[in-house]
Amino acid sequence: MSFSSQKFSRNHAAQYGPHAKKAMAQYQTAATEAAFMYYGSVTGKGPKQSHEYTYGLLEQMWRTRPWLRFPPQLAPVYWT
Numbered sequence: 001m002s003f004s005s006q007k008f009s010r011n012h013a014a015q016y017g018p019h020a021k022k023a024m025a026q027y028q029t030a031a032t033e034a035a036f037m038y039y040g041s042v043t044g045k046g047p048k049q050s051h052e053y054t055y056g057l058l059e060q061m062w063r064t065r066p067w068l069r070f071p072p073q074l075a076p077v078y079w080t
Contacts, residue, residue, distance in 0.1 A: 012071040023067040030057045030064070 006028050013024035034057040040046020041054070 009071055013069045016069045020067060020069045023064050024069070027061055027064045027068055030061045033057050034061070 009028070010021055010024050014021040034054050037046055037050045037054040037057065041050040047053070
């Protein structure tokens, strides 16, 4: 996900109030950290406890999920 997509998602969530915007920011931060932890564990460059930390991030994302307000999906593009 690009930075402009993340910003767009946060701005969309802000339409539902400051708590929704904060929840989206927390969710995006946890998802980014989880991706870095996964990469580190796969390449062997991450900390030894990266699996436990990743599970903690996934738990945080799961708890944040009910308060998220995602933007609508884009219409599919069919190439002819």
